[in-house]
Amino acid sequence: AQSVAQPEDQVNVAEGNPLTVKCTYSVSGNPYLFWYVQYPNRGLQFLLKYITGDNLVKGSYGFEAEFNKSQTSFHLKKPSALVSDSALYFCAVNPSGTYKYIFGTGTRLKVLA
Amino acid sequence: AAGVIQSPRHLIKEKRETATLKCYPIPRHDTVYWYQQGPGQDPQFLISFYEKMQSDKGSIPDRFSAQQFSDYHSELNMSSLELGDSALYFCASSLSSVASGRFRTDTQYFGPGTRLTVL
Secondary structure, three states: OOEEEOOOOEEEEEOOOOEEEOOEEEOOOOOEEEEEEEOOOOOEEEEEEEOOOOOEEEOHHHOEEEEEOOOOEEEEEEOOOOHHHOEEEEEEEEOOOOOOOEEOOOEEEEEEO | OOOOEEEOOEEEEOOOOOEEEEEEOOOOOOEEEEEEEOOOOOOEEEEEEEOOEEEEEOOOOOOEEEEEOOOOOEEEEEOOOOHHHOEEEEEEEEOEEEEOOEEEEOOOEEOOOEEEEEO
16 A cells, blocks of 8 residues: 655754654655645645655755655755744655645654744 | 635534535646545545546545536535544645646645534
8 A cells, every 4th residue: 555654743853953854655656755834723835846856855945855766765854943843744645647645644843942 | 826715714514414615726727636634634635626527536435525617616515424524624736737648747735724613
């Protein structure tokens, strides 16, 4: 079965420190990979995506993500965390030839001042 | 830039009642998706439409139906509501394409959601 895993329910990081939110997937073919952020009682906001090309993709608000095909991972990173980055982050995969996204279970990021 | 619009934003219904959720995609987007997000859960794909035809189906209960209209807006109809239907319902839209005989859809942009509470 196709699945997306976010192994950490919560990640705590001090403001100014680098952050990493992990995502691995089990999907055949060459899926598209996405990261979204969700603030309380809000919709999902698109951060970045990987389709093809350079393994390091840059997105909104200083976030970037590194695609690793051999490890089937797509970890979200930011060099210097802000308190305002505190939110729920979802990794999503769009299997090729389909319309749907498969979401991970989400990781709550808490940036401490 | 115009975003996905959903209405209503909040809806309270009694068990066994019906509900209709509406979604207006970003202009020129041809694909609409519906997701259900329960409390503390990740969004679960329900159904999608491309050019007014159902394109993919996920874990949508038989009590639910949806369609996409000629102006590309979509409606999710929910009947015989149950307590377990209480959730945040998201609509998303995207632009799809066919290249070299293969279908691909671009980034899905999500609306703010409709919070449905069933009492």
